[in-house]
Amino acid sequence: MLFSCKRELTHLSAYSRDFKCKYFAKFNHAPITFANRYYILKQNSLLFPWLAFAAVSIFWGTTFLAISIGVKTFPPLLMAAFRHIIAGIILLSYFLIRGYKIPSFSSLKTFGFNGILMLAGGNGIISWGMQYVGSGLTALICALTPVWIVIINRVSGNQERLHPLAVIGFITCLIGQFFLFKDKVALFEDEMFVWGVFAVVLSNFLWALGTVYSKNHQTQIHPLFASGWQMIPGGLLLFILAYFRGEMHAFKPAPEAINALIYLILFGSILAYGSYMYVIKKLPATIVSTYAYINTMVAIILGWFWLHEGLDFSTIIAIALTILGVYLVSKNA
Numbered sequence: 001m002l003f004s005c006k007r008e009l010t011h012l013s014a015y016s017r018d019f020k021c022k023y024f025a026k027f028n029h030a031p032i033t034f035a036n037r038y039y040i041l042k043q044n045s046l047l048f049p050w051l052a053f054a055a056v057s058i059f060w061g062t063t064f065l066a067i068s069i070g071v072k073t074f075p076p077l078l079m080a081a082f083r084h085i086i087a088g089i090i091l092l093s094y095f096l097i098r099g100y101k102i103p104s105f106s107s108l109k110t111f112g113f114n115g116i117l118m119l120a121g122g123n124g125i126i127s128w129g130m131q132y133v134g135s136g137l138t139a140l141i142c143a144l145t146p147v148w149i150v151i152i153n154r155v156s157g158n159q160e161r162l163h164p165l166a167v168i169g170f171i172t173c174l175i176g177q178f179f180l181f182k183d184k185v186a187l188f189e190d191e192m193f194v195w196g197v198f199a200v201v202l203s204n205f206l207w208a209l210g211t212v213y214s215k216n217h218q219t220q221i222h223p224l225f226a227s228g229w230q231m232i233p234g235g236l237l238l239f240i241l242a243y244f245r246g247e248m249h250a251f252k253p254a255p256e257a258i259n260a261l262i263y264l265i266l267f268g269s270i271l272a273y274g275s276y277m278y279v280i281k282k283l284p285a286t287i288v289s290t291y292a293y294i295n296t297m298v299a300i301i302l303g304w305f306w307l308h309e310g311l312d313f314s315t316i317i318a319i320a321l322t323i324l325g326v327y328l329v330s331k332n333a
Helices: 002-027 032-043 047-070 076-097 105-129 135-142 145-156 164-181 185-189 191-216 223-244 255-282 291-306 313-332
Strands: none
Touching: 047 105, 047 135, 047 255, 047 291, 076 105, 076 223, 076 255, 105 135, 105 191, 105 223, 135 164, 135 191, 135 291, 145 164, 145 191, 145 291, 164 291, 164 313, 185 191, 191 255, 223 255, 291 313
């Protein structure tokens, strides 16, 4: 019996070696970790873009909650500045240690301008506005990102084809936003709430403008490496603004605010923003913009569960309509 088992194991080992030789011949004898990756990428060219899209859609939805928690005790512009400067230093250090070269001056100018638009203008202003506007409502306003992107694309003459099914999807999503907003009109009686909403809308527009700009000024640099070069100028500008606003004197963050900042650095800036820089190069801007609708749903559910924000029947209808709208736009893609 022992001899029989040994013989079977020998046959199995020989078969395994033969299988490996045939299988890895497809990868030109590359190591298994890299071979699998590139084989999958070759066979499914949209797999990684859609995985990156999923990361953006889900993790950025959670950042609304993190910002809401953070700005309760952390000065808003200073928190956004630390978020991007630290994340930028981590990313740049990683790639420079690996031997990546500093991009050309032309590329650095592009990254700097985009960082000012999207990170200082987008994330910075929204952090200030969320002192007065809840996470769910902020996400609702930011769900208008696709509308801004379409308008900016049309005005700039960069007209990605917009199919009728996509238009129906956009309209469906906007109807969903109406159901979310219709019971919140009374909140506008608070003057600071009005300014907070204005800040969120402005940040949303600047973010959409930066998205279109980045789409039209693509480089061959690794998306995460490019993200690091965008974060440093955006973060430095926010730090200067925070200093002149006197936020250094109010710097007494609670432990939960520090935890929120760490989460924003790792998942909001490094993972999600890096994925966003990657996915806008791989998918049409009108499709990428639909992440804002999914962000809204994630933020509303987390706001309801964690911060006890309202989740009524109108909100449930809005969620259903938004998911349907996203499906129509994505299917059209």
